Structures are given as C-alpha cells and as structure tokens.
Amino acid sequence: MAHASDGHSLEFKLPDLGEGLTEAEIVRWLVEVGDVVAVDQPVVEVETAKAMVEVPCPYGGVVTARFGEEGTELPVGAPLVTVAVGGAAAVGAGPARDSGGGAAGTPVAETPAAERKAEGSGNVLVGYGTSEAPARRRRVRPGHQAATGASERANGRVRGAEPVDGPVRTAEPVDGPVPVISPLVRRLARQHDLDLRELTGSGPDGLILRADVEYALRAAAAQGGRTAETEAGTSRVPDAASAALSSASAASSAARSDGTRVPLKGVRGAVADKLSRSRREIPDATCWVDADATELMRARTAMNASGGPKISLVALLARICTAALARFPELNSTVDTEAREIVRLDRVHLGFAAQTDRGLVVPVVRDVHTRDAEALTAEFARLTEAARGGRLTPGELTGGTFTLNNYGVFGVDGSTPIINHPEAAMLGVGRIVPKPWVHEGELAVRQVVQLSLTFDHRVCDGGTAGGFLRYVADCVEQPAVLLRTL
Known part of the structure; x- marks a missing residue:
C-alpha cells in the first residue's frame, strides 16, 4: 500500500476496559481493512468477563490492518487495528501491515509521542486514548532482534490466532516485576515452583500467558521422566516420556470425547473465578x-x-x-x-x-x-x-x-x-x-x-x-x- 509522504500508521491496542480485566473476546468487527474511520468511531465489539463493549478508536484515518478473527481472545495490550493517518488516504490497503516499516509507512515507534497525541481524540477511556502510558519493556535474548516481537504481532501471533510455540528459556535475569497476564497464571506457576523469570512470554511485549506456563510444566515433566529413566538404566528412547505424556493425554481426551466441551470463559469464567475465590478465602x-x-x-x-x-x-x-x-x-x-x-x-x-x-x-x-x-x-x-x-x-x-x-x-x-x-x-x-x-x-x-x-x-x-x-x-x-x- 502507498501513503502520502507526510502520512504514517498508528497502532491501536486493546485497552483496559475495566477493573482487573486482562482479556477480551472479539465478537464482531465493525470495520473492514480499507475503511475510513473517524476519531472515536467504534471499530470492534468485544466481550469481556463483565460486559459487551464497543471499542472506539482514538485515531482517524484508513484502516490498514485488523488483528484477530471473530471469536479470538486477545490479552489487554494486544494490537487491534492499525490506522493510516495524515496525508492522503491509503491506496490499495493490504490485509496486514509490514513489520519492518518501508512500504507500510512510518512505524509506530518512530512517530513522535507529541504528534500521536495531537492526532488522537482526547477522549481518554479506561486505560487508553490519547494519554501516554509508560511502555512495558521486553528483555530479549542476546542476538535476538528487538523487532521480533513486533513482527510476530504483525503476523497475527496472538492468543487464539495460532498455536503458541512455547516459552524460550533464557539465562539473562529480568529486572522488576515479571509481566504476567493474570494473577491466576502467577498462582499456577507458584504452585508448581516455576520461576517466571526463566520464561519469555509469547504475548505482546513478552507478556507471559497461561499457555507459556503450561508448556513449561509439560516440558519439565517430560524432562523429569527422561532423567529418571536414564538413572534407572532403562533402554527407552529419549522421547519416551514425552510420548507417554502425549498418549495419556490423548487417551484421556478420547475417554471424554462423547461429551460436549464448553469453554469456561467470558461471563461464565468470571463467575467461576469469583465464586471459587469466595469459597477459598471467606469463612x-x-x-x-x-x-x-x-x-x-x-x-x-x-x-x-x-x-x-x-x-x-x-x-x-x-x-x-x-x-x-x-x-x-x-x-x-x-x-x-x-x-x-x-x-x-x-x-x-x-x-x-x-x-x-x-x-x-x-x-x-x-x-x-x-x-x-x-x-x-x-x-x-x-x-x-x-x-x-x-x-x-x-x-x-x-x-x-x-x-x-x-x-x-x-x-x-x-x-x-x-x-x-x-x-x-x-x-x-x-x-x-x-x-x-x-x-x-x-x-x-x-x-x-x-x-x-x-x-x-x-x-x-x-x-x-x-x-x-x-x-x-x-x-x-x-x-x-x-x-x-x-
């Protein structure tokens, strides 16, 4: 796609829509790629654990990319849309923005904060809008390009968009609090004595998701099984523990295949979490x-x-x-x-x-x-x-x-x-x-x-x-x- 020389793209991320909400499910897109949107025009309808919400975009321009299909669950801070603002309208808008800049226009990171703020509506909703929030730093492994996270997000690698490859172990220490999507994930790691500082999250800006913790636990279980077999002098192949774990999981799923699985998310998931906490904490x-x-x-x-x-x-x-x-x-x-x-x-x-x-x-x-x-x-x-x-x-x-x-x-x-x-x-x-x-x-x-x-x-x-x-x-x-x- 082409822009006028004085135009550039802005990325609008899923805002914090309420107290303690960490994710939302895309119910219905209200715009298509190539549509012209006005400042504060609703672009997507999402369902949180508390309510259905139409999310307005604080920027006006041409929609150049949408992230996530309907039914996809996105964490707070994940990209929703990119909008080409300034200059002439975009021509031949493609389905996704280029992660490296160039033909896709000026990358968001290179747009001055003051300029972005001036182009917004000024109507700051809960946790987003034209107010500047401190950016979360992501620590990358040596030799790993800083643009990798942006490239992954541009290619749709968000929760629900495609399978997560799992966390990457790193020996480099992380300063400050570890970015985790929810307290439930932090508690899951604590219950299994898993150090979150050893994980690199697959979410936006290195956010650690539940899938990352579960992957690490499965990997640790498989590694423990292989270690035990080696010490016992067994003749099993190195991947036997992993194969056994997969077989057990498959057998368990097969045993329950005659039932209907209903995802515990949205309002039902929020109710389950709140009632469980009440029973656990209140005598x-x-x-x-x-x-x-x-x-x-x-x-x-x-x-x-x-x-x-x-x-x-x-x-x-x-x-x-x-x-x-x-x-x-x-x-x-x-x-x-x-x-x-x-x-x-x-x-x-x-x-x-x-x-x-x-x-x-x-x-x-x-x-x-x-x-x-x-x-x-x-x-x-x-x-x-x-x-x-x-x-x-x-x-x-x-x-x-x-x-x-x-x-x-x-x-x-x-x-x-x-x-x-x-x-x-x-x-x-x-x-x-x-x-x-x-x-x-x-x-x-x-x-x-x-x-x-x-x-x-x-x-x-x-x-x-x-x-x-x-x-x-x-x-x-x-x-x-x-x-x-x-």
Missing part, C-alpha cells in the same frame, strides 16, 4: 428463617393501587436491607487481609443477582440508602434490561457492598448463596407461597417466604447475623416496623 456461615409476608404483599398492593408508578417487590426488599444495614453496619463491610482490618463502609451499594442468556451477572445500584422505593424500582428495571441486552458497563457491575439474591423467581424456597467477594454478606429470598401458618393464635393460610443470610464469620458472630436476619423478617411481617426507621 462463611448461613442462617435462615421463615417469615409471613402477607402484610408486605398487601402493603405493596395498596401502594400500587394509588395510581402512581408501580413499586416492585425487590425495591421494597432493598429498602428493608438498607434499614437493616443501618442497624447492623458490620455486614456492610469488607476485609483487608493484608492489613488484617475490617473496613466498615459508609455507603450502601446494593448488588442484585440477574440471570441472563450470557450467565449470572450482579448489577449494582449505587447509594441505595439515598433512594426511595419508586426510584429503586426504576433503577432495578433499567439495570435488569441492560443486563439481558448485554449492555452493562464494567462500572455497573463492580463496587457492590451487599448483595440481594431473589432466587424465588426460579421457583425455589431456599438456598445457601455464596458471598459475592469481597463483600461480607448476601441476603437470599425464596419464593412467596401460600402455606399453613399460625396467625394470631389460629391456623390460617398465609403468604410465607424463607429468608437466608450468608455472612463472613470474620466480620461478625452469629448474634449479629441473627439480629440482622430477624429484623429483616420483622419488616417483612410488619411493614410498619420499617416505617419507624425512615
């Missing part, structure tokens, strides 16, 4: 109680008959939770494990479980303690609709301090929910059904609900948890109790 306990919800249902019916906006049951339960947390603030807290401190939070941000086609998500209603039932009803409806449409932003899925789980919508009476880490408690609400109940000394049919509270035993004892749950039940049975706290 939780659960208490429960049955409550007569007849009066609460009558109160809601009366409120909705007044002609104003309809009030949802979950909004009333949220108001009850807020009043209970004001009396028992221990449950609106989090544990700082490093400082060994309990942090009691001043504001109540209520998460609520929402089931969607993409899996379970927990949107967060901010500052519940400042909203009335009408405002809460509207916010719950808005977030639920956004969740089902996959339009929740990362900010709407993070920062909760307490969670309300209405599993009664699934037709079940009770549950022992897992705490939404790093919160300290979760209130579960079962279905409300007619049951025989002793009311005012006589047996009657009443609307009964089971309430359960799972709490972090580090932040409080059973007396506090029981007091919280009993107060919630009292408000459900006698809504006038709640009115006295407002």
Whole structure:
C-alpha cells in the first residue's frame, strides 16, 4: 500500500476496559481493512468477563490492518487495528501491515509521542486514548532482534490466532516485576515452583500467558521422566516420556470425547473465578428463617393501587436491607487481609443477582440508602434490561457492598448463596407461597417466604447475623416496623 509522504500508521491496542480485566473476546468487527474511520468511531465489539463493549478508536484515518478473527481472545495490550493517518488516504490497503516499516509507512515507534497525541481524540477511556502510558519493556535474548516481537504481532501471533510455540528459556535475569497476564497464571506457576523469570512470554511485549506456563510444566515433566529413566538404566528412547505424556493425554481426551466441551470463559469464567475465590478465602456461615409476608404483599398492593408508578417487590426488599444495614453496619463491610482490618463502609451499594442468556451477572445500584422505593424500582428495571441486552458497563457491575439474591423467581424456597467477594454478606429470598401458618393464635393460610443470610464469620458472630436476619423478617411481617426507621 502507498501513503502520502507526510502520512504514517498508528497502532491501536486493546485497552483496559475495566477493573482487573486482562482479556477480551472479539465478537464482531465493525470495520473492514480499507475503511475510513473517524476519531472515536467504534471499530470492534468485544466481550469481556463483565460486559459487551464497543471499542472506539482514538485515531482517524484508513484502516490498514485488523488483528484477530471473530471469536479470538486477545490479552489487554494486544494490537487491534492499525490506522493510516495524515496525508492522503491509503491506496490499495493490504490485509496486514509490514513489520519492518518501508512500504507500510512510518512505524509506530518512530512517530513522535507529541504528534500521536495531537492526532488522537482526547477522549481518554479506561486505560487508553490519547494519554501516554509508560511502555512495558521486553528483555530479549542476546542476538535476538528487538523487532521480533513486533513482527510476530504483525503476523497475527496472538492468543487464539495460532498455536503458541512455547516459552524460550533464557539465562539473562529480568529486572522488576515479571509481566504476567493474570494473577491466576502467577498462582499456577507458584504452585508448581516455576520461576517466571526463566520464561519469555509469547504475548505482546513478552507478556507471559497461561499457555507459556503450561508448556513449561509439560516440558519439565517430560524432562523429569527422561532423567529418571536414564538413572534407572532403562533402554527407552529419549522421547519416551514425552510420548507417554502425549498418549495419556490423548487417551484421556478420547475417554471424554462423547461429551460436549464448553469453554469456561467470558461471563461464565468470571463467575467461576469469583465464586471459587469466595469459597477459598471467606469463612462463611448461613442462617435462615421463615417469615409471613402477607402484610408486605398487601402493603405493596395498596401502594400500587394509588395510581402512581408501580413499586416492585425487590425495591421494597432493598429498602428493608438498607434499614437493616443501618442497624447492623458490620455486614456492610469488607476485609483487608493484608492489613488484617475490617473496613466498615459508609455507603450502601446494593448488588442484585440477574440471570441472563450470557450467565449470572450482579448489577449494582449505587447509594441505595439515598433512594426511595419508586426510584429503586426504576433503577432495578433499567439495570435488569441492560443486563439481558448485554449492555452493562464494567462500572455497573463492580463496587457492590451487599448483595440481594431473589432466587424465588426460579421457583425455589431456599438456598445457601455464596458471598459475592469481597463483600461480607448476601441476603437470599425464596419464593412467596401460600402455606399453613399460625396467625394470631389460629391456623390460617398465609403468604410465607424463607429468608437466608450468608455472612463472613470474620466480620461478625452469629448474634449479629441473627439480629440482622430477624429484623429483616420483622419488616417483612410488619411493614410498619420499617416505617419507624425512615
């Protein structure tokens, strides 16, 4: 492709789209190679562990390359597109940019930072845009050209684009922290006593991926098997251990070939990681109680008959939770494990479980303690609709301090929910059904609900948890109790 002499190419990389997100899957490309894009025009739709996001490019010009097919999972910092900016429009744009410059235009590395900044939109989203971020250095082995990493990325060697050849061992020490794609990869290496400083990652700028660690572990296992055979004086060929490992893996896969494999990624993977961490780190306990919800249902019916906006049951339960947390603030807290401190939070941000086609998500209603039932009803409806449409932003899925789980919508009476880490408690609400109940000394049919509270035993004892749950039940049975706290 050819550019005007004063034009050059800029590379736009996958930005950090939210708290703790390290990767995203390409769902749909919104532009083709050769298209002219405007500043801040969305170029790709990606799915993170939290939401579906349209990613805008901060540069305007002609798209000269796209990296990754639809369905490819890219780590944060991997190239997304290159855009020819400045001068005349590109002619005959090819499918990929040249890694060495020349015909592909001025390499990104040679473009002055000030010039790149001036050409951007100035609209800095989370972790990217026109603000300059410190570049991560990659240490290369002696004799290895520094352009190798750029050439590999230009040829599509990113996670999911083609098989990873595995890490290259190097004896040269690495200064500073080792760039690793996620804490899970770091923990995997620690569990197997693998020194990450001995690996050169196959990700962008030397980023160490899970595949790199797994490759190193397989290589170490094969090497250990060959060493043991040599010491025992066996007559097996040098690659016997590797062959045995491959055979065992193939046999294991064959044994499970009659099933369907579903990748544990995206929302489902994020849920799995978070729940596993909660079970691993939080010493939780659960208490429960049955409550007569007849009066609460009558109160809601009366409120909705007044002609104003309809009030949802979950909004009333949220108001009850807020009043209970004001009396028992221990449950609106989090544990700082490093400082060994309990942090009691001043504001109540209520998460609520929402089931969607993409899996379970927990949107967060901010500052519940400042909203009335009408405002809460509207916010719950808005977030639920956004969740089902996959339009929740990362900010709407993070920062909760307490969670309300209405599993009664699934037709079940009770549950022992897992705490939404790093919160300290979760209130579960079962279905409300007619049951025989002793009311005012006589047996009657009443609307009964089971309430359960799972709490972090580090932040409080059973007396506090029981007091919280009993107060919630009292408000459900006698809504006038709640009115006295407002």
